Structure formats: C-alpha cells, structure tokens
Amino acid sequence: MSQERNFNVADAELLSFSGVVASSLPNDISDFINFDGTFDENYPQTIQSGIDEVMNIRTDNVVIDEMTELTQIVNASLAECNTAFKTIRFFVKKTFANNKAVQNQFGINDIVKVRRNVPKMIVFMQDLNGMVQKYKEQLTTAGCNPTLIDNITVLGEKLSQDNVKQEQFKKERGVITQERVNKLNDLYNIMKPISEIAHIIYADNNAKLAIYALPKPKSSNDNAEDILLS
Helix, strand or coil: CCCCCCCCCCHHHHHHHHHHHHHHHHHHHHHHHHHCCCCCCCHHHHHHHHHHHHHCCCCHHHHHHHHHHHHHHHHHHHHHHHHHHHHHHHHHHHHCCCCHHHHHHCCCCCHHHHCCCHHHHHHHHHHHHHHHHHCHHHHHHCCCCHHHHHHHHHHHHHHHHHHHHHHHHHHHHHHHHHHHHHHHHHHHHHHHHHHHHHHHHCCCCHHHHHHHCCCCCCCCCCCCCCCCCC
C-alpha cells in the first residue's frame, strides 16, 4: 500500500476545511442533493466520521516524539552500562595489575569498539557478567561493591529490553504513518465531490464557494481545479 497523499495541501488544512464543511453543509445540503441525487442528508455525518477516523490516529509529530523518548531511554541504559564498566575496570586493574591477559578477558581492550554500539554492548555486558561472577571474590576483596557485580546482568538485560522496544516501535511507526495517510486520503475523497459541485452551483456566490472549495496549495496558479488530483 502506498503512503502517497492524494491531495497537495497540508494535513491540518484538509482537516480544518473538512470541519468547516461538516458544520456548514446541513444548511446547504439541499443544493447539493438537487444537483446530485446520490447525496443525502447524512453527508455531513460522513464527513465528521472521516475527520474522527484521522484524529484517532497519532500524528507524525507525536510518533516522532515517542521515538525520541525511546531513543533517550536506550541512550540512558547504554550510559549506565558504560559507567558500571568504568568502575569494574578500576577494580580489575587493581586486582590484576600485572596480568594484562586477565584484564583483557574483562573487555578492557574491546570497550572502545562497543561503548557506542547498542547491539555490541548487549553482548559485551553478557560476557562481562560471566567474568565478574567468575572473579567476584577477588574483585570484592579488592574493594568492589558486590551489588555492582551482581547488577551487571541487570544492566545488560535492561539495555537489551529497551533496544527491543525501540526496534519494535521503528517498525510500528511505518504502520501508523501508512494508516493515517490512508485515512486522510479517504477524507479527501469525501471532500473532493463537495468542492467540485460547489464550483458549479456556487460559481456566482463567492461567499458560499469560499466555504466549500478545497483550499489551494501554495503552488497554486489560482485555477479552480488545480488541487483536484486524479
């Protein structure tokens, strides 16, 4: 399904215009029914239903804000993992000052490559947890808080969970955007015949035409039909 809009005015303009028409049309519905017998008294309600369906779907701005929040949560979890590692590294160097091989088993030689990469840091924290548990007694004797040692696995799991939520939302975002565009296109298709008929029946009534004619885009050449797309 395409995400292309069938209209070339801003979403907010289409919604505002539709709202005005929905409230004004009951007073003029007979003009439209007399012109086109397929119109009926319920057309204003049809318009309002179309508006409501669009409004019930989150806007792009809301979705972007939600994505930003999830990104901030992931970044905070990543920072917590890095901070915890710095403390562990201090006590690893203190405990195994003369043993670079053991130090590197804790990832001291790898942290630069993973500290900003969420998937790599998740794996790194899993490996780190295995090492701190293996050498927990020595690290604790050197002064490392055992609570921090036991919290390494918690921090790694939280980073993993936060990352999954973010990745799931990335996929959901496309679905939300597609659904909103589809509903906007449906609303446009409801409003289009109103505008087309208004240009005919109110050709000599500028006040009425101003109510029922679709708004013109900024690129308009002021052609009465230039915003009606096929």
